[in-house]
Amino acid sequence: MKHNVILPLIIVAAILAMAGCGKSAEFKKMEQDLVGSVTSMHDEGMSLMNKGSELSAKLDQAIAAYDSMAAKYPKQFEGQTSDDLKAAKGKLDAASASMKDWMSSMKAYDPTMDHTQVMDQLTKEKDGIVKVKNQFQEAFTAGATALENHKAFAEQLAANLTKGVKKVVKK
Helix, strand or coil, X not given: CXXXXXXXXXXXXXXXXXXXXXXXXHHHHHHHHHHHHHHHHHHHHHHHHHHXXXXXXXXXXXXXXXXXXXXXXCCCCCCCXXXXXHHHHHHHHHHHHHHHHHHHHCCCCCCCCCHHHHHHHHHHHHHHHHXXXXXXXXXXXXXXXXXXXXXXXXXXXXXXXXXXXXXXXXX
């Protein structure tokens, strides 16, 4: 009977002693590496937000220029729209909102938390910022494409208008 009580007490004491030792160096390193990765990706995300703000301003300028020119030359702009510029701007706005949402849901790293919970939390945060970065890349591609298309259209329009002016001058 004595052994039946002592053995469980020894096991409980051993478990408590092991639990009191904390996380292994390997677990701590894994957590720190993932924290570093998430922090680095956060910094990249902030940089993408700044780049997105700059592109958004260019899109605003292009939309305003398009609207102005379309009002002056409705015949030449027939069949043309600025929908692609507006859609790219919308994608940038959505990416920025996603970044803000991601940052607001981020939880501070707690080294005292269980290793599995920490790794799950940090992995979730890393996956989230990867999605945000991909969203920004899509928006940048859409924005650059829309700006390039409208630049080409404006150059063609300018060339056509110049031809028209030359014809009028020759007469």
